[in-house]
Amino acid sequence: MKFTYSTGDTPLDGYTIKRGLGRGGFGEVYFAVSHVGKEVALKKVDFMEADRGDNLILNIHHPNLVLLYDIKHTENHEESWIIMEYMSGNSLRDVLTRNPEGLSIERAAAWFFAIASGVHRLHENGCVHRDLKPGNVFYSEGRIAVGDYGLSKLISHSQRNNHTRSIGTCRYMAPEIGKGNYGRQIDIYALGIMLYELLIGDIPFDGESDAEILTKHLTQRPDLSKVPSAYRPAIAKALEKDPNRRYQSVVEMMLNVPQPNYELIPELQRPQLPSEYLAALDQINASDDRPTLEAKPVDPQNVVAPPPTVNPPQSESTITGTNIPTQQNVPVRQPQVQTKSPVVNPYPVPISQGKPMTWQDMAIRELTLKDKSQRISELTSSMIRSVVGAAASTTLIFGIYLNNQGLSSVESTQWFIWLMSIIMLSSWTVLVVGKFWETSRDEIGTKRLVMFGVGAGLGALYLGIGNFLKLDFNDLHSSNSYWPWILEHWRFSTGESPSYVHFAVFTGLLFSMCRWWNHATPVRNSRYDIMSAFLFAMVAWFLPVAPQPLMPGVTALTALVIQFASPSYTTAQRKEFETQASTWWQHG
Amino acid sequence: MGFTQQAWAPFPAPTSKADKLIVSQVMNTIWKKRPGVVSNSTRVLAAPPRNSSVNNRHFFRTNRKIMKSVSDRFLMWIDAVGGYLVCLKDQVILGQARPGSNTDIPLVADVAGKHAKITRQGDEGDYVLEPLADVKIQNAVITSPTLLHHGDLIVLGSAQLQFTKPHPLSTSARLDLIGSSRTNPFADAILLMSETLIIGNNMTNHVVYHGEDHQIVLFRQEDKLCCRSDQPVNLDGVIEQSEGELYYGSQVKSDRMSFSLEEVQ
Numbered sequence: 001m002k003f004t005y006s007t008g009d010t011p012l013d014g015y016t017i018k019r020g021l022g023r024g025g026f027g028e029v030y031f032a033v034s035h036v037g038k039e040v041a042l043k044k045v046d047f048m049e050a051d052r053g054d055n056l057i058l059n060i061h062h063p064n065l066v067l068l069y070d071i072k073h074t075e076n077h078e079e080s081w082i083i084m085e086y087m088s089g090n091s092l093r094d095v096l097t098r099n100p101e102g103l104s105i106e107r108a109a110a111w112f113f114a115i116a117s118g119v120h121r122l123h124e125n126g127c128v129h130r131d132l133k134p135g136n137v138f139y140s141e142g143r144i145a146v147g148d149y150g151l152s153k154l155i156s157h158s159q160r161n162n163h164t165r166s167i168g169t170c171r172y173m174a175p176e177i178g179k180g181n182y183g184r185q186i187d188i189y190a191l192g193i194m195l196y197e198l199l200i201g202d203i204p205f206d207g208e209s210d211a212e213i214l215t216k217h218l219t220q221r222p223d224l225s226k227v228p229s230a231y232r233p234a235i236a237k238a239l240e241k242d243p244n245r246r247y248q249s250v251v252e253m254m255l256n257v258p259q260p261n262y263e264l265i266p267e268l269q270r271p272q273l274p275s276e277y278l279a280a281l282d283q284i285n286a287s288d289d290r291p292t293l294e295a296k297p298v299d300p301q302n303v304v305a306p307p308p309t310v311n312p313p314q315s316e317s318t319i320t321g322t323n324i325p326t327q328q329n330v331p332v333r334q335p336q337v338q339t340k341s342p343v344v345n346p347y348p349v350p351i352s353q354g355k356p357m358t359w360q361d362m363a364i365r366e367l368t369l370k371d372k373s374q375r376i377s378e379l380t381s382s383m384i385r386s387v388v389g390a391a392a393s394t395t396l397i398f399g400i401y402l403n404n405q406g407l408s409s410v411e412s413t414q415w416f417i418w419l420m421s422i423i424m425l426s427s428w429t430v431l432v433v434g435k436f437w438e439t440s441r442d443e444i445g446t447k448r449l450v451m452f453g454v455g456a457g458l459g460a461l462y463l464g465i466g467n468f469l470k471l472d473f474n475d476l477h478s479s480n481s482y483w484p485w486i487l488e489h490w491r492f493s494t495g496e497s498p499s500y501v502h503f504a505v506f507t508g509l510l511f512s513m514c515r516w517w518n519h520a521t522p523v524r525n526s527r528y529d530i531m532s533a534f535l536f537a538m539v540a541w542f543l544p545v546a547p548q549p550l551m552p553g554v555t556a557l558t559a560l561v562i563q564f565a566s567p568s569y570t571t572a573q574r575k576e577f578e579t580q581a582s583t584w585w586q587h588g
Numbered sequence: 589m590g591f592t593q594q595a596w597a598p599f600p601a602p603t604s605k606a607d608k609l610i611v612s613q614v615m616n617t618i619w620k621k622r623p624g625v626v627s628n629s630t631r632v633l634a635a636p637p638r639n640s641s642v643n644n645r646h647f648f649r650t651n652r653k654i655m656k657s658v659s660d661r662f663l664m665w666i667d668a669v670g671g672y673l674v675c676l677k678d679q680v681i682l683g684q685a686r687p688g689s690n691t692d693i694p695l696v697a698d699v700a701g702k703h704a705k706i707t708r709q710g711d712e713g714d715y716v717l718e719p720l721a722d723v724k725i726q727n728a729v730i731t732s733p734t735l736l737h738h739g740d741l742i743v744l745g746s747a748q749l750q751f752t753k754p755h756p757l758s759t760s761a762r763l764d765l766i767g768s769s770r771t772n773p774f775a776d777a778i779l780l781m782s783e784t785l786i787i788g789n790n791m792t793n794h795v796v797y798h799g800e801d802h803q804i805v806l807f808r809q810e811d812k813l814c815c816r817s818d819q820p821v822n823l824d825g826v827i828e829q830s831e832g833e834l835y836y837g838s839q840v841k842s843d844r845m846s847f848s849l850e851e852v853q
Contacts, residue, residue, distance in 0.1 A: 141768050
């Protein structure tokens, strides 16, 4: 690990650097001493604008949070220094490195409760940590404190892109982080991963590359077989892929985790538990028939014999101290038994390993998070727009084609009504189906089959409407035989009225041969795709869908009406998704 | 003396390749005196640095005249590892940190001005603690000089220290402060250095860092403090060094580790 400054340097007036401590998410951290001897940790970040609203995190105080003293800027405005409490012990990362099999159940739970208490205070103050990981949890003289909070929010205002975030961070990142829009559930997710790691010594989703780990976060269910059964429900719920299915608050999660017996771990201070947690616990205990101070069965292997005679330094057991309990004896409670619900992957698109993320992937991920009412209102507005589009296109057809066919005004009106209704009904159908399918990009075969069925129904309906309007389809059908190989009875011939089968089959084919649904999703490369509309018309002409040459034109116009009715993502939004796709795990 | 000589041998004979390497290294440094290895003539000065003030300082530090030789005590700041108070004397006094007091290991704790004396003696490098006030070792009150063993928990008033002799072939020892007491100036541990001090990623090293294999040995050569590395290091701005003398303010940097020495004020 290389550091810019070394012993004796004074990059920030008033503080002398002693040594580098490590590299946090946003920059180098040093141990420094002020002129009068105050020991502090200094974190160097690129110069950031002092935004008073965001600096509120400076005044959050909790025993399980690393204290922030101040933020100062160098005179040349090149660097900012975050002055914070120096935690003399190690980070949880070091503790876990020394205990590759995980900590004892008591210690693991004690670490968890301390971290959760600190995170809860952050949430209470409206701050999401966003970068919870063992490297950001510190230990000093029996006290466990969460550090590095609020920094991502502060720093996101300055040049975040210039900071390379440390590798490995993505191991604790909730699946929805890439989306860039998230709440405190991401901290709950990270708490779940950390509780797992505290107990097992390993993380649930690991891999060779960031991409592999991210894929697992998105798609894989955690393997909880090694986790002690009392902790499984809490971890399973905290690691839900869908943030709405996770615990909605830290207290909720704490209530599902059994408390440690602090008498067995005298070297760790009791955390300052959230008052909501204690109140909820009291309530549960009052309603419980069970005795409140139930001795929890302790695995004898997990109890470390006190004081060891021969013990190498820096092992977990050297962190012994005389810490007076700071809180009343909190009753040890058995966890609530939860019926485990099957974990459903909320993302229907499995992101294949090694395949780079595209902007469509990111867009679809966002679409999956829409709720029903939003979809319905979008669909309604699309359908209203399609009515306008249908009227406009029918007028167009009327103006350039129907006018010149030598029809009477009554006949023209009948045709006008028919054309407008088929364009409207076709586009409505595609809009409804497309809304259902907007979050899926595969299963093309199934979609074609469904579209054939829907199209066949529509074709029959169109003939029905035509017959009701007493239309004579032969009026507009050119008698030229375009395609001699088409069987005679499939074609219109003078004096014969078309059959329902004819309409059903050809409309069905037209609907299934073209990917209509791709024009109704917001995930499109451009809003209007004239080329596709032209291709659809060609399909209608080749089939051929009668009456010819009216129907190819109607097909093209219908495609355009659908495109007009369903808005697509704007260029700016697509750009944003593209950036997200290329660096999506870095959005923090 | 009212104590028995008790050989400590908690470690088996070195078996692994890495262990053997350390042993040979330590043997080398302890027994093979190689005078003249560290001299000015062997140093190749790096090109004068450009505009960075930090680099300039390194450059001028290579001028011996402004660098002070290390005497009894110094602070060793190892980046990403810790800060250590290193005592070179054979006899150190532990006592309360007060202005003007001259204890070797000043403790910020409820202890006497001079609370205990630790002496290194004999070829074996035995450490004997002589109580000057109330002292407990492994929960037993002691009143006379007592031999310290690897892993002993020493209680001086409110301060608790754990004594270890991590390396089987080095007579240097380490004192770790446990609980809320601390040294002044702050250090993560106290190192009682006799002939050698080994920094590496092996648990039997005096200072353990968690990283890739790399070892730096500090050793005494006549009155000088020197260091030797198994990989080329940048020593006070002079690149590609494997061995050299250390001064107050010296900085040693390699790809994997960096530390500097500071005089105790």
